[in-house]
Amino acid sequence: MEEKKLRSQEWFGRKGKDGFIYRAWMKNQGFPNHLFEGKPVIGICNTFSELTPCNAHFRDLADAVKRGVWEAGGFPLEFPVMSLGECTIKPTAMLFRNLASMDVEESIRANPLDGVILMCGCDKTTPSLVMGAASVNIPTMVLSGGPMLAGRFKGKKIGTSDLWRFVEEFKKGELSQEEFIAAESAMARSIGHCAPMGTASTMAAMVESLGLALPDNATIPAADSRRKAMAHMAGINIVEMVRSDRKMSDILTRKSFENAIMVNAALGGSTNFIIHLLAIAGRMGIELSIEDFDRFSADIPLIANVQPSGEHFVEDLFYAGGLPAVMKEISGKLHLDTLTVNGKTIGENIQKAVCYDRELIGTLEKPFKPESGIAVLKGNLCPNGAVLKPSACTPSLLQHRGQAVVFEDIDDYKSRIDDPNLDVTADSVLVLKNVGPKGYPGMPEVGNMQIPFRLLSQGVKDMVRISDGRMSGTGYGTVVLHISPEAAIGGNLALVQNGDWIHLDVQNRSLTLEVGDEELAERRLGFKPLDLGYARGYANMFIQHVTQAHEGVDFDFLKGGSGPEVKRDSH
Ligand code: FES
Ligand code: MG
Numbered sequence: 001m002e003e004k005k006l007r008s009q010e011w012f013g014r015k016g017k018d019g020f021i022y023r024a025w026m027k028n029q030g031f032p033n034h035l036f037e038g039k040p041v042i043g044i045c046n047t048f049s050e051l052t053p054c055n056a057h058f059r060d061l062a063d064a065v066k067r068g069v070w071e072a073g074g075f076p077l078e079f080p081v082m083s084l085g086e087c088t089i090k091p092t093a094m095l096f097r098n099l100a101s102m103d104v105e106e107s108i109r110a111n112p113l114d115g116v117i118l119m120c121g122c123d124k125t126t127p128s129l130v131m132g133a134a135s136v137n138i139p140t141m142v143l144s145g146g147p148m149l150a151g152r153f154k155g156k157k158i159g160t161s162d163l164w165r166f167v168e169e170f171k172k173g174e175l176s177q178e179e180f181i182a183a184e185s186a187m188a189r190s191i192g193h194c195a196p197m198g199t200a201s202t203m204a205a206m207v208e209s210l211g212l213a214l215p216d217n218a219t220i221p222a223a224d225s226r227r228k229a230m231a232h233m234a235g236i237n238i239v240e241m242v243r244s245d246r247k248m249s250d251i252l253t254r255k256s257f258e259n260a261i262m263v264n265a266a267l268g269g270s271t272n273f274i275i276h277l278l279a280i281a282g283r284m285g286i287e288l289s290i291e292d293f294d295r296f297s298a299d300i301p302l303i304a305n306v307q308p309s310g311e312h313f314v315e316d317l318f319y320a321g322g323l324p325a326v327m328k329e330i331s332g333k334l335h336l337d338t339l340t341v342n343g344k345t346i347g348e349n350i351q352k353a354v355c356y357d358r359e360l361i362g363t364l365e366k367p368f369k370p371e372s373g374i375a376v377l378k379g380n381l382c383p384n385g386a387v388l389k390p391s392a393c394t395p396s397l398l399q400h401r402g403q404a405v406v407f408e409d410i411d412d413y414k415s416r417i418d419d420p421n422l423d424v425t426a427d428s429v430l431v432l433k434n435v436g437p438k439g440y441p442g443m444p445e446v447g448n449m450q451i452p453f454r455l456l457s458q459g460v461k462d463m464v465r466i467s468d469g470r471m472s473g474t475g476y477g478t479v480v481l482h483i484s485p486e487a488a489i490g491g492n493l494a495l496v497q498n499g500d501w502i503h504l505d506v507q508n509r510s511l512t513l514e515v516g517d518e519e520l521a522e523r524r525l526g527f528k529p530l531d532l533g534y535a536r537g538y539a540n541m542f543i544q545h546v547t548q549a550h551e552g553v554d555f556d557f558l559k560g561g562s563g564p565e566v567k568r569d570s571h
Contacts, residue, residue, distance in 0.1 A: 004245050007138065007564060008041035008075075011112035018569060022112065035075045040242040042069045042235070043113040044078040045104060045133075047125040052085035054122035054193035054200060055145055057222060064228040065117050065143065068235020074115075074242070076235065081107055081132075084124040086199075093124045094470065095442030097131075097279075098546070098555050099538060100124065104132025109564060113138065115242040117234055121145030121193045121222075123473070126203035127276035130212065131554070134283035135561035137248050139241035141341040142213040143234045144204035146222030147314040148192035153183050159195035160187065160474040161308040167450075172457060192222025196307035199473030201314045202269035206277065208323050209263035211251045211340030215349045219318035237342055244343065252284045255335040258296050259346060263323070265297035265373030266330050268309025268391040270473025271481055274374060275443075278552030282559045290376050290385045290550040294509070297373025302391050303329050305360050305368045308476045309391035312360055320360035324353035329363050377480065377511040380520075381492050381502070384484035385550045386466070386511055392476035394462040398506040400478070402429040402464060406498050409434040409530075410446060418453040426460045429502045433493055434530060435469030436486025437546045437553050441532060441539055443468075448475040464504055466511070468493055468549070480504065480511060482549035488530050489548075495523040 006013075011022040013036075023036050044065050048058035062078050069076035082100040084093040108116055118133055120126035120142055133140045150157040166183050169175040175183065193200035205218040214234060220227045257277065264273050274293050281288035304326050306312050317326070327334065327350045336347025355361045362368050371390040378385060390398065405428045407413035413432055416422055424430075430449050437443045447469040451460055465479045468486035485491035492513060496502075501514040513520075534540045545555040 006038060006040060006114050008112040008114050009038060012036040013038065018571070021571060039073060039075040040114045040239050041112055042074045042076045042238050042242070043108060043111065043116040044076055044119065045108070045116050045129060046078055046080055046119045047083035047121065047129065048080065048119070049083035049085065051088055052083040052122050052125065053188070054086070055083060055119070055125060057191040058119050058121070058145060061143070061145060061228065061231045062119060064231035065235040068232040069239055072236040072239035074235070074239035079107060079111070081129070084122065084128065086123045091440060092442040092444035094444065094553070095539065095542060097124045097128045098542070098558060100128035101132040101558070104129050105135045108133060108136045108138065109562070109566060115139040115238045117238050118142045119145065120203065120207070121200060123199040123203065123272065126200070126207065127279060130207065130280050131283050134248055134252065134280055135558065136564050137561055138564050139238065139246055140212070140248050141234060141238055141241065142207040142217065143231055144207065144213065144217050146192045146220050146224070146227045147201050148188060148195045149190040149221055149223055150195045150313040150315055151187040151189050153186040157313065158183070158187055159307055159313050160198055161196045161476070163187065164475065168456060171453060190223045194474060195313045195315060196474050197267050197269055197304070197309070197314060199270040199272040202264065202267070202273050202473050203276065205263060205267055205269060205323055206260050206273060209260045209327065210256045211338055211346060212248070214342060215324050216318070216322045219314050219322040221315045221318060240343070241341060246341070246343065249284065251339050251341065252280070252286065253338060254286050256338040257281055257286060257288055258292070259334050259338060261293055261296040262300050262330060262333055263327055265300035266303040266326055267306065268302045268304065268372050268389070271374065271387055271389050271471055272473055274387055274482065275470070275549060275553045279554040282552050282554055283561055285560055290387070293374040293387070294376040300330060300333065300373055301364065301367030302369040302372035303362050303367055305362065308474050309372065310368050316360055320357035321353055321355045324350040325355045325361050328353040329355070329361065375506050375509060377506070377509050379511040381466070381511045381513045382483045384548060386480050386483040388478070388480050388506060390506060393478040397462060397464055397478040399504070400464050401501060401503045402427045404429050404431045404496050404498060404500045404502055406431045406496055407433065410440070413449060417450060420454055422452055422454070424452050424455065426455055426463060428463065430463060430465040431493070431496050432465070432467035432469065433487035433496070435467050436483070436488055437548060438532070438543050439468065439486050439488030439530060441534070441543050441546070443470050443549065443553060445470045445472040445475070447471040447481040448477050448479045466502070484548040484550040486548060490524070490527055490529065492520060494527055495520055497523070
C-alpha cells in the first residue's frame, strides 16, 4: 500500500520561508530536525485542569501516551482545550459543551496533526471532544481517565449516587454536620471520575462500544497502573491508525451507534447518553432519532449490577471482566462486524472476554432487572419526545395519574419545595418548567427534584417528576426528562397549571396532560416568552442557536463536519 502523504507535512515538510516558520519556533522546545521529516504527528488533546478534578491526573496520563507515541515512531504534541468540571461550573457545564467542541474542532484542524488522542474524563469532556473531532475526521481515538476507587464511609462503599441519600439523611437529622463533612471527604478519595455508572463512565463506555477506544477503556480505575499502561498502548495504537489512515468515519457508522445504544441499556447508563450520542451522530451525518434509543434498547435487560441502577461500582465491574464481558453477554444482539480503533472488529475485541463474577455481570437469561434502557415518551406534553430510565424508577409509578404541582422555574422550585404549606401529596406530579436548553439556559441536571421535606419525613422515597431539564447520571427516581419542545419556547409544558391531571404510562410510552385542546389554546394566548436577560456574549449565541433535546442540544450551525482541510496558510 502506498503511504498517504502525512497531513503534518503540509506544514513541516514545506521548503523555503513557510517551512522555516512552521518549524523554527517549534524547535525552541528542543525538538531535533528529524522529527519534522515525516513522522506522524500525534496531538494529545488534553482536558487537564485543576478546576476539573476528575481530569486532574491527566498530565501524568498524557506522559504515558507520549511514551507510546515515541515508541511507535510518532511525534507527540500535547495541547490544552477547554475543560468542563461538572460540579464546579455555573450555571451548568452543559452550557459550554458546544463551546468546548468548537475549541477542539478548530484546534485540531488548524494545526499540523495527523492523528489525535482525546483525553476525556468528567461528563462533558467526552462528548465535547468527540463532537469536535468528528467534524474534522482524522484518525482519532479516545483515552478516558478512568473511574475513581469507591469511597468508604462508616464501613460501607460509597460513590456519587450516595450523595443524594446523604443530603436527605442530613435534612432529616440522621446525619450530623460533622458526619456530613466526613462523608464528603470520603466520597471522592482517589483520582478519576465518578465511581458509579454516572455520565462520565457512561461516556467512557459509549466510546468503547462505538469502537473509538481500546477494550477496557471504560472500566480500568484511574488509580490502577493498568490505566497508564493503556495510555501507553493508546500512544502506540494512534500511530498505527495514522499509518493505516483509519479515520473516525471508518469507525462511526450507523451500526456502531446502534451497538452503543444496546450497550448503554445493558449498563443502565445515564440519560445524558441520549443527547450526547444524538449530537455526535449529527456531526457525523448519521441519521439517528430519539426513537432509536427506545427501539434498540427495548429488549436489552440490565446486565451490569452497577450504581445507580444496581449496587456496585465501575471499579468492581472491571474486576468482574469489564465492559467486554458485559458486551459478550449481549453479543447475540450486537453488530459484531463494526470496526474499532485497534483495527479489529467489536466481535474480535470481546471474543476472549470472561466474566469472573456473576454478582456483577448477569446474563440475558438471568439479568439484574428485566427493564433497562431508555423509554421515549410521546403525548401532548412532549410531542417531540421525553425520556425516562426505567431501571431507575419505582415500578409502581411507571403507570401513574396525579395532579400537577407546578414550579415555574428553578427559583420558584427552590423557594417553595420545602415549604410546609406546599399543597402536595405522594401522588402529586412535580412539574418543573424552564430548565431546558434555552430556558435555563443550558439544560442543567435538576430534573430529579428533591422530594418535598414534609413527604420525605413521612417516608416517601419517590414521586413522578417531570421537566424539560436533565438529570445527573448518578440520579434515580421516576423522573421524566428532556421534554421537547421545552417550556421556554412555548411547549405545552409551559401551559401546565396546578391541579391539572397528568397521566404517565410507561408501558404505552405516553405522557399526557389531561387538558383539552381548546383549553390549551386559550392558555396559550397568555403565554409570554421568558426574558432570559442574556443580551450579549456566548449565552446569547447559545440561546439563538441551540437545538432541542430530541435533536441533541447541539448548535444548528455545527451539524456535520468541515473535514481536515485548511486552504490558506498563516503568512
Ligand atoms: Fe466529574 Fe462526576 S463530577 S465525573
Ligand atoms: Mg453530571
